[in-house]
Amino acid sequence: MVAMYSFKYPLFTRQLSFGTLLDLTEKQEAPQPYPSRPCRPRVAIIGAGITGVATACHIIDAGYDCHIFEAGSEDHIGGVWSQVNETSSLQVPSSFYKFHPAVEWSSLYPNRQEILGQVKKLWDNYDLAKRSTFNCRVENTYKEDGKWYVNSHSFGAFDGLVAAVGTCGEMYNPGMLGQQHYKGKILHSSQLAKSDVRGKNVLVIGGGASAVEALEFAVDNGALQTTVLARSEKWFLPRHATLNAALAATVGDRWGILAWIIEFLLRLFFYKELSEMAPPVNCEKGGIYSGTPICNSRVFDLIRKGRCQWLRGDVQCLTEDGVSFNRRKRGVLPGGEGELVVEKGQVVIMATGFKRPQLNFLPQSVKSSKYKSPNWYLQAFPTEDASIAAINCTWLDGIGSIGGGHIGVYARFLVAFLVDRQARPTTWMMQRWVDLVEMLKRPYKGGPLAFVTTMELYFWFLFMAAAQPSMWKWFKFIIMGPEESNGVPEQFKEAPLKSSKPVKFNPVYYDEKSGRSVIAETPVVLSR
Secondary structure, three states: OOOOOOOOOOOOEEEOOOOOEEEOOOOOOOOOOEOOOOOOOEEEEEOOOHHHHHHHHHHHHOOOEEEEEOOOOHHHOOHHHHOOOOOOEOOOOHHHHOOOOOOOOOOOOOEHHHHHHHHHHHHHHOOHHHHEEOOOOOOOEEEEOOEEEEOEHHHOOEOEEEEOOOOOOOEOOOOOOOOOOOOOEEEEOOOOOHHHHOOOEEEEEOOOHHHHHHHHHHHHOOOOEEEEEEOOOOOEEOOOHHHHHHHHOOOOOOOOHHHHHHHHHHHHHHHHHHHHHOOOOOOOOOOOOOOOOEEOOHHHHHHHOOOEEEEEEEEEEEOOOEEEEEEOOOOOOOOOOOEEEEEEOOEEEEOOOEOOOOOOOOOOOOOOHHHOOOOOEOOOEOOOOOOEEEOOOOOOEEEOOOOOOHHHHHHHHHHHHHHOOOOOOOHHHHHHHHHHHHHHOOOOOOOOOOEEEHHHHHHHHHHHHHHOHHHHHHHHHHHHOHHHHOOOOHHHOOOOOOOOOOEEEOOEEEEOOOOEEEEOOOOEEEOO
16 A cells, blocks of 8 residues: 655545545535544544644544634634744744645745645645534533533534644733833734834844744844843754754753753854853753753844844833833843833834633543643643543643654554554553653653653654553554554454444535535434
8 A cells, every 4th residue: 555645746645544545635526424434433623723734634644534623714724823924934944844744845944835835735635624613612522422522512423632722822912011101013923014113123022932033024124223122031042953953852851961061062152252141050940951942043143233132131111112121130030130221112012922722621630730731641642531632732842842743643642542442541551651751851840741852752652652562563653654554553444433322413514605614404313
C-alpha cells in the first residue's frame, strides 16, 4: 500500500488503513449523510486552528472519521494565524512547523500568507468542510455508555475527543490607567496599519513575541523611533536553524549546568555589549530552560543602529503625551525599585497578545493538583481518561515543542488507545508516568511538564511506545505514521467497534449552497 501526499495532481487519492480507496478532492454531487461509517471510531475535534486541521488529517490518514467544531466562522480556519497581521511570520525555522507530511514550505521563516495557504491546501484536499461545524462554541462534553457527546446528542456519538483550542484565543487588550487622557492613538499589535506609525514615535507595551513583531512592523513602516517597554526578562536566541535545532534536541537540564553554558555563550557571542538585556544569572524565573525564548536576531541589529530601544520596567499609567514608566535595572523584580520616567510617543501599541483558551468544556474530575494540566500523560492525555487528547493546548513553555510533527504522533496514540483496549493506559499507569517525569526532571515552576523541548517529547513517545509490550504492534504506526507502516496493525483494520445498543442521532449534512454543515430535523437510528 503506497501513501500519496502530493497535491500537485488533480486527483489526490489515499488508500486508507481499513482497505478502501478514498478520493479526498472529488466533490460529491449530492449531500452525503454524516457519518458515513458509523461503525468506525469517530473523533470530535474542538478547534479549527493549525492543530485541529492537522489532527483531522492525521485521523483520516489512519482510516478513521472525525468532526471539527469551531467557535468562530470559516474565517477562523488556521486559528491565531487567521487573526494576526499580514506581516506576521514564523519565529522558528519552518522545519519545526511540519504539522503534516503534505506541508511544503518555500521559505525558512514562512509568513502568515504562506502558513494559511498550507492550511487551506490541507482543508480542501481532505474535504474537511463536510466534517466541520462553524459558529459552534463547545460549552461542555460528557460521556454516556462509553461514548462522548459534544454539547448535546445533536451531533451523534464520538469515541474520542481532541481539544485543539491552542494557547492563543481572543485578543487580549487590557485597559490602561489614564488612557482617557492620552492624546495619541492606542492600538493592539494584531490590528496595525502602515499609516498608523509612519513618521511617529511609537511605544510598544509588552515583552514577548508580539512585541518583537510590533517593533519590526513600526521600524519597517517609517516610525521615527520605537521603544519597547517590557516588564519581563526573556532570553533572545539568534535566528540560526542549526543552533535552534541543537537547543530543541536537548532533554531538560536537571542541574542547570547545560543552561549555564548556553547562557554564557549567548552573552559572549550574541548579546555582546547588550548583555544588560539578558536575564541575570540565577534569576528567580530560572534559566533558559524555564521559559520560552524569543527567536530573533534582528532586534539587536536595530538597537545597535539606534532605530529602537528595549527597556525593562513597569508601566504605571498613560499620560497626555506618553507612558509613565518605572525603569528597573537588571535583576530587580517587577514592582521593585527603579527610576520613574515618562516615555513620550504619539502611538501606543498594546503587544499583549491573546487570551489563553480554557479547557472548561472537558470533564473536571481530577482532584489532585499534581495531575492537572499540563502534568498529564505525555502532556496531552488526562490521567483519568485516555480517550481525550488535549494537543498543543496544555503547553506552557518550551523550545520547538509546538506546531510540529508531534501532532500526528499524538493523534496516532489516540487512535491506538481507542481501538485497542490492551494498549490503553490505566489511570494508575498514567499517574505513575507523571511521577517518573517529576522525579527525573529538575522541579520546574508549574510542574514537571511546564517546560518541554522537542527532543524530550519524542524521547517520551519512544520510551512509552517501546516500554509497553501491548504497544509494540503499534510502535511503527505511531512513530512513523501510516505512510511508512502500512497503516494500523492488521488485526484492527477490518474489525469494527461493536456496541450492544443502536445509536440514535440527528445526522449532519453538508449544504453546498450555504457552504455549511446543518443538522437534520429527523433522527436516524443505526445498529452496530
